[in-house]
Amino acid sequence: MKDNIINIHFLGAAGTVTGSKYLLDTGERKILIDCGLFQGLKELRLKNWEYLPIQVSEIDAVLLTHGHMDHTGYMPLLVKQGFRGPIYGTYPTLDIAEIILNDSAKIQEQEAERANKEGYSKHRPALPLYNLKDVEKTLPYFKGLPPSQWLPIVKGIRAKFQYSGHILGATTIELDVMDKRFVFSGDIGRVNDLLLYPPIRPKKANILFIESTYGGRTHPEEEEAMPKIAALATKTLQRGGSLFIPSFSVERAQLMMLILYRLLKEERIPKVGMVMDSPMGVDVLELFHKTRDWHRLNKEECDAMCSHFTIVSSFYETMQLQDDGKPKIVIAGSGMLTGGRMLNYLETQAQNPNNTLLFVGYQAEGTRGRKLLEGERELKVYGKEVPFKMEVVEIEGLSAHADHNELLDWLKDLESKPEHIFITHGESESAMALKEGIKEEYSWDAEIPELYMIRTINN
Known part of the structure; x- marks a missing residue:
């Protein structure tokens, strides 16, 4: 290792929630942890079109904490820029990444084609x-x-992927480099998740990177959310409206299916048609059947749950359902309304005040979902401004992310104080709240890095 110095490049999820990318550079080896797309604010999304400020062809390997778009979605661009090394992840993570990348590419191709056909993009042609x-x-x-096994990644560097909840296959990544243990939290899951097991806490970390999505905020328990969902669904359906639930196709969609199935089984919501409209969600349901060691859902309940839903895969079915006028409950992507089939439903249903739009996950700054939660009453869909008259509700407690107290709890098994703690993957207020929480709880100092900052670690 050159001069026993390690440089950390913060290429994403620094000062923002999305675009996770951290380059660890020993001078001889370069490892990229996560390779995500920026989402939300336009100024961030534009960065997806830029080349990374590093020599991509020199990266030896990529390690993925989990399969979500903001942790994996930049990989095709990395390969286009010259990367030719291995991309490591757990088997469910790579399965999910393949599903998400194919779905993302297909949606991008379709949206570019539609933009060119209808002429609403300023780019000629839209790509x-x-x-x-x-x-x-x-x-x-x-x-x-x-x-849960130490494995050699490149000469002199070994890695271990530790279960972290959040979604299928998600892990914390521990790296031993020189004489130091680097721990990248990825996205940390909930302690009492209905679908997933609690995250494994690290025992040792010289250099720690911890997410802060919900820093400063606490979630109610998932069981507390169920009566609220039951009351909202009942109220909406009784007035002749439909309940639309934008949902991330990985884990959140399956969780909402499970909750709605249990509410229906217990006769806490009216009998009504329930729809899961996401090609990606269908693929992930299949993955749930294949990865039983990663989640709590048994085969019998999974089969029963699916039998109560119309599982939509073809876009033709979506077009029929969005116009049929019958009260229903619809789960569809995307979770932040950045794309996906939920936009097709809202294109025709947003003006009906009897309908309800229910958010059950994090809405990043600049996304359509965040804007609607903040009171915006027009929705831009495929180049058109659609008046928005639906009721908008957010129910907390269903996030796949650990809350403030769970993040602090995740640190409690560390044998000693880390030399450096970097707080990432959070908006500024959340990151600052977690920094203050760590100081108060453990008397440890932490740093909030800025985008494209380089931090030097001396061995």
């Missing part, structure tokens, strides 16, 4: 960020690894 061929070129670099 996708990447396409299905780019994804196809990326997948051969995927290398699956088992969890």
Whole structure:
């Protein structure tokens, strides 16, 4: 290792929630932890079109904490820029990443085609960020690894992927480099999740990177959310409206299916048609059947749950359902309304005040979901401004992210004070709240890095 110095490049999720990318550079080896897309604010999304401020072809390997878009969605662009090394993750993470990347590329191609046809893009022609061929070129670099085992990544660096909840396959990544343990939290899941097991807490960390999505905020328990969902669904359906639930297709969609199935089974909501409209969500349901060690849901309940839903895969079915006028409950992507089939429903249903839009997950700054929660009453869909008259409700307690207290609790098994703590993956207020919480709880100092900052670690 050159001069026993390690440089950390914060290439994403610094000062923001999305775009997770951290480059660890020993001078001889370069490891990228996560490779996510920026989402939300336009100024961030524009960065997805820029080349990274590093020599991409020199990266030896990519390690993925989990499969969500803001942790994996930049990979086809990384390959386009010259990366040719292995991309490591748990087997469910790589399965989810493949599903998400293909779905993302398909949506981008369709939106570019529609924009060019209808002429609402200022770009001539409108182009996708990447396409299905780019994804196809990326997948051969995927290398699956088992969890909870130390494995050599490159010469002098070993890694262990530890269960973190959040979604199927999600992990914290521990890296031993020189004589130091680097711990990247990824996204930390809930302690009492209906679908997933509690995250494994790290025992040792010289250099710690911890997410702060919900810093300063606490969640009610998931069980506390169920009566609220039951009351909201009943009220909406009784007035002749439909309940629309934008949902992340990985884990959140399946959780909402489980909750609604249990409410229906217990006769706490009216009998009504229930729809899960997400090609990606259908693929993830299949993955739930194949990865029983990663979640709590048994085969019998999973089968029963699915039998109560109309599982939509074709876009033709979506077009029929969005116009049929019958009260129903619809779960569809995307969770922040950044794309996906929920936009097709809202294009025709947003003006009906009897309908309800229910948010059950985090809404990043600058997304359509965040704007509607903040009171915006027009929705831009496919170049058109659609008046928005639906009731908008947010029910907390269903997030896949640990809250403030759970983040602090995740640190409690550390044998000694880390040399450096970097607070990432959070908006400024959340990051600052977690920094203050760590100081108060443990008397440890932490740093909130800025985007593209380089931090030097001396061995």
